[in-house]
Amino acid sequence: MTHPPAIRRRVDPRVERAARTILTGQRPRLLRQPVAAATSERRRDPRAIRDAALVQRQPRPRYDWTRDAACVGIAPMMGATIAAAPAIPLKVIPEPAYLILAMLDRPSGEVSEHDRQVIAAARLLADAGGGAVVTVSTGSGDALAEAGSDRHVALPDGWADDYVPERRAAAASALMAALSPRHILFPDSPDGADVARRVAAATEERLFAGVQSLGPDRATRQSAGGSLETGHRPTRLMTVAADAFNPLDGVRHEARPLDLAAPLTAAEELLPRLGGARRLAVDPDALSLSETDFILSAGNGVTDWQSFAELGEALGATRAGSRVVCDAGHLPRERQVGASGTVVSARCYLAFGIAGAPQHLQGITGVRHVIAVNTDLHAEMIKRADLSIVADAQAVMPALIRLIRERRHA
Structure with a gap:
């Protein structure tokens, strides 16, 4: 038993070309797909979408894009339902x-x-x-x-x-x-x-x-x-x-x-009574870079070494530096952070004026929180940092020292 051949509608290439033409003239522009038929859907307001997702305005805006958008009438326009985040079992x-x-x-x-x-x-x-x-x-x-x-x-x-x-x-x-x-x-x-x-x-x-x-x-x-x-x-x-x-x-x-x-x-x-048991104060610079939890590091962008030393003392942080700083003699060689120095795993790494060479970034792979201060917005250290301050290190260090002293005085 044979089936009759299927009837196929003839495609007019000139009609398809006209449907895809969006600019006429000496050099017409064509879309890859035909223009879809007009619908009655209302145009989305991107500002309303952004305002609905805003959860924090200061100090840095934070947005939650998983929030239900029905409150601004977005779900019907997008033609999809935004699922709520799954609960942790x-x-x-x-x-x-x-x-x-x-x-x-x-x-x-x-x-x-x-x-x-x-x-x-x-x-x-x-x-x-x-x-x-x-x-x-x-x-x-x-x-x-x-x-x-x-x-x-x-x-x-x-x-x-x-x-x-x-x-x-x-x-x-x-x-x-x-x-x-x-x-x-x-x-x-x-x-x-x-x-x-x-x-x-x-x-x-x-x-x-x-x-x-x-x-x-x-x-x-x-x-x-x-x-x-x-x-x-x-x-x-x-x-x-x-x-x-x-x-x-x-x-x-x-x-x-x-x-x-x-x-x-x-x-x-049952324990014997101890009087005045307390932890002894330890000089942060006496700690090894591989053992300390808080590191204050300097790069080629630091020139005010007096403020750098005062900031390290005020923060109680262990001072370190990049290879350029150690080569120049501003810090001893055992204070160098990087693949050719010490690989650190501190909880916080505060970097001033460090561009972020690959060898230096390898040395801070295990660091939990990185704060970078640099004038170059596109520096690799800025990309690696959890918090970035785009400013001159010589201006930020004295400001931090004044803030710490005011807090302690208060």
């Missing part, structure tokens, strides 16, 4: 099979990246068999819910004012007796490692320090300068190396508060 573990304790540093009340990495390592052990992660630190657990905390034990607020390792070690020992956790993880930081070793000595438990990979059956760390890897079955006490685990993202946990004030108070009463 909440994961609840009502009756955990066991507990994993995460003793956090939380310096100055802020959850550090190292603390989040400790919680992520604890989640590897908890998720392997239906366990739950219990975080222990000063402050509430609201900021720890998205980091992976199922339960939270809040230490007294006064413990954050000064560092008393005996107090935190006694708290960890008391929580071990009250909760019977399967594992206790500490950050492998100067403070966290100190507390971990005190707990290990008090409880006579074995400590496996500097964990870089972790599973329910095996924990490993590097040794011999990184040339060897040492493995062991996870012990009850472990310290987690920095930057060894990625913090959690996309899941929110319960972070339910646990009231364990009684055992914490009992443990504190």
Whole structure:
């Protein structure tokens, strides 16, 4: 059985050409597609769209383009529906099979990246068999819910004012007796490692320090300068190396508060009373660039070195510089930041007059926040920075010094 041939409408190329012509004359202009038929849709007002998305006007305008545009009548004109941002799912573990304790540093009340990495390592052990992660630190657990905390034990607020390792070690020992956790993880930081070793000595438990990979059956760390890897079955006490685990993202946990004030108070009463325990002031310039959290760096655009030194003292920042500055002798060679100097991972990097050579940008790859001051709007350091100030460094440095002194006087 044969089918009749399909009837195709003849296409007139002259009609199509006329429909695509938008400019006549000696050199006509043609569109790639024919002009669509006119519709009754109202023209969009870009100013109304921008005003609807504005969420902050000062100091820098911020816009949220995911906001519902129906309030200005945009959705019918665009012919599409703007979906709301998906909510972060909440994961609840009502009756955990066991507990994993995460003793956090939380310096100055802020959850550090190292603390989040400790919680992520604890989640590897908890998720392997239906366990739950219990975080222990000063402050509430609201900021720890998205980091992976199922339960939270809040230490007294006064413990954050000064560092008393005996107090935190006694708290960890008391929580071990009250909760019977399967594992206790500490950050492998100067403070966290100190507390971990005190707990290990008090409880006579074995400590496996500097964990870089972790599973329910095996924990490993590097040794011999990184040339060897040492493995062991996870012990009850472990310290987690920095930057060894990625913090959690996309899941929110319960972070339910646990009231364990009684055992914490009992443990504190057994401690000897210490008078005047406080941290000793440290010269920021005596710290290594690889260890400091706040770096004030200078480039070829800095000429007022007296103001640069005063600003570093006022901010309490460690001074550093680019290769050009160190070659000129303004700063010692060990203060050079970059691929040929020191690769830094500070929390804040304040750069004055640095253009941003590739070698220098490689040295600040691990920096969390970069603030750049430069007269060139198109400098690579300006592109890398989270906050940019397009101005002369010689004018900004004295202004910052005056502002800091006024705040301290107030």
